[in-house]
Amino acid sequence: MEAAFWGLTCEPETGYSQLVDQTFRLSNVALDPKTDAKSGRVTLSVQAGNNVFVIANLLIGAVEQQSIDLTFSEGEEITFMVSGKASLHLTGNYIFDDAEEDDDQDDDDEDDEDDEDDDEDDEDDDDLEEDDDDEDGQDIFFDDEGNPVDAEGNPIDLSSLLADFEGDEDDEEDEEDDEDDEEAAAEAEAAAELLKGKRKLAAPSKKDKKKAKIYEMDEDEEEEEEEAPKKKQDKKADAKKPEAKKEQPKKEQPKKEEPTNSKKKTLPNGLTIEDIVEGKGALAKNGKKVSVRYIGKLTNGKTFDSNSSGKPFAFKLGAGQVIKGWDLGVQGMNVGGTRKLTIPAALAYGSRGAPPDIPGGATLVFEVKLLGVN
Numbered sequence: 001m002e003a004a005f006w007g008l009t010c011e012p013e014t015g016y017s018q019l020v021d022q023t024f025r026l027s028n029v030a031l032d033p034k035t036d037a038k039s040g041r042v043t044l045s046v047q048a049g050n051n052v053f054v055i056a057n058l059l060i061g062a063v064e065q066q067s068i069d070l071t072f073s074e075g076e077e078i079t080f081m082v083s084g085k086a087s088l089h090l091t092g093n094y095i096f097d098d099a100e101e102d103d104d105q106d107d108d109d110e111d112d113e114d115d116e117d118d119d120e121d122d123e124d125d126d127d128l129e130e131d132d133d134d135e136d137g138q139d140i141f142f143d144d145e146g147n148p149v150d151a152e153g154n155p156i157d158l159s160s161l162l163a164d165f166e167g168d169e170d171d172e173e174d175e176e177d178d179e180d181d182e183e184a185a186a187e188a189e190a191a192a193e194l195l196k197g198k199r200k201l202a203a204p205s206k207k208d209k210k211k212a213k214i215y216e217m218d219e220d221e222e223e224e225e226e227e228a229p230k231k232k233q234d235k236k237a238d239a240k241k242p243e244a245k246k247e248q249p250k251k252e253q254p255k256k257e258e259p260t261n262s263k264k265k266t267l268p269n270g271l272t273i274e275d276i277v278e279g280k281g282a283l284a285k286n287g288k289k290v291s292v293r294y295i296g297k298l299t300n301g302k303t304f305d306s307n308s309s310g311k312p313f314a315f316k317l318g319a320g321q322v323i324k325g326w327d328l329g330v331q332g333m334n335v336g337g338t339r340k341l342t343i344p345a346a347l348a349y350g351s352r353g354a355p356p357d358i359p360g361g362a363t364l365v366f367e368v369k370l371l372g373v374n
Contacts, residue, residue, distance in 0.1 A: 004094040010082040012042070017079040020072050023286065026092040027324060027346070029056045030065035035086035042084030048076065060086060067350030071095070071320040071327060073287070093269070095318070097286055097331065140187050272342035273329055281335025282373040286318030290330060291372040297365045304357040304364075312371050323348050325364070333370045341366045 006024045009032075010016055029044050037060050044056045056066045072078055082088050140156060141149050148156040264274040284290050291312040296305040307313045315321040317330060325343030333339055343364045345351065353360035 004096070006092045006094050008080065008090040010044070010080055010088045010090060012082050012084055012087060015047075015079050015081045017077070020074055020076045020078065023074045023095045023318070024072055024092055025095060025320070025324060025327070026055075026068050026070045026072065026090060028065060028067055028091045029058065030089045030091075031058050031060060032087035032089060033064075035060065037085035040085045042082065042086045042088060044088055044090070045081045045083070047079040047081065052081075058084075058086075058088070060084075067346070067352070068092075069320055069322075069324045069327075071318050073318070095286070095328075267328070269328075269347060270344035271325055271328055271347055272340075274340040274342075275337065276340055276367070277336070277338040277369075279334030279337025279370060281337075281370075284317055284330055284333045284335075284370060284373050286327075286331065287316070289314060289316050289374045290370060291374075292330070293369045293371060295367045298358070299363050299365060326366070326368075329366075330368060330370070333368075335370050335373055338367065338369045341368060 006026075008016065031042060040060050042058045042060065043054060044058075045052050045054050047053075055068060055070065058064060058066060080090065141151060141153075143149055143153070150156055263278075264272065266272045291314045292307070293312055294305075294307050295303060297303050315326075318327050320327070323343065325341060325347035328347065329339065329341035329343065341364075343366065345353075345361045345363060348364045349358055349360075349362070351360045353362055358364070
């Protein structure tokens with residue numbers, strides 16, 4: 001909700017007619033301090049249609065200004081009239097409703113957050129695929145008699161590996177079969193070299209384009225190979241036990257940052273609005289009839305009015321049926337929401353107050369819950 005200053009100076013015994021092109025609120029009427037009159041009554045009236053209504057009566061030298069809370073909506077044809085011996089200054093503010101623009105901005109922000117989440121999910125999927133591609137083939141070792149064994153000392157049938165390699169050599173359509181063939185060929189080549197007495201070990205790696213890497217065994221590896229026959233039986237027994245599959249660790253999704261925007265704001269006119277609970281229902285706008293529950297307190301904590309049970313309090317929003325602070329503060333709420341309004345005296349009962357419960361110049365604190373919008 002945006003507001004801008006509105007003002008009009010009316011000369012005595014003169015009428016001022018206008019077709020309202022922008023909704024505005026009349027909040028104060030004051031005598032012109034330059035008047036030469038020493039006494040008398042000055043009356044401000046407004047004509048709407050065929051009816052004339054008295055808005056304020058001011059007494060020169062006694063009551064020289066009066067707080068008003070009237071809203072004139074766009075499209076109304078009105079005429080202000082002053083009778084008496086002094087000019088009057090009428091002041092208030094224009095009312096602009098920007099609630100719909102705020103809703104559109106919120107929708108754009110939510111779409112941007114959804115796009116960022118999708119990009120992060122795609123990056124995580126790519127990382128998991130790269131991890132899967134880094135698995136290496138099985139290494140082949142040889143015991144002290146020159147027989148091929150796996151890492152646990154179990155014998156390996158080279159003839160079956162060669163047969164698998166020759167049988168799958170022509171299958172180029174399946175990428176996984178091609179990788180298995182290259183690994184088998186590299187292992188077979190390494191086995192052939194070792195059978196010739198070269199005592200070398202093949203270590204195939206996909207990162208080296210499936211070419212066997214040959215290197216000399218050091219003294220520690222030779223000692224381990226000599227001890228392999230002694231531990232062969234134990235290793236065979238252990239090999240029969242199925243190994244538990246290692247679960248691929250899941251990458252933690254980055255935590256979304258909580259919004260840091262405050263839900264409390266103070267308008268230029270001194271009205272403070274704080275959303276305690278944000279509603280999800282219909283939006284309260286000018287011209288709509290709204291139903292509410294509320295508790296009204298002074299700044300010292302004393303409750304002066306409330307509606308917490310029975311029939312909810314209902315009024316037409318923006319029509320001047322309630323104090324100005326309510327018309328401004330309830331706008332933009334959604335059904336189900338609860339809002340705290342801290343209303344300065346200028347937007348409430350002014351310097352006169354509402355005796356005996358509300359003293360003059362009192363700041364009022366309301367907690368309002370919106371139940372319905374019609």
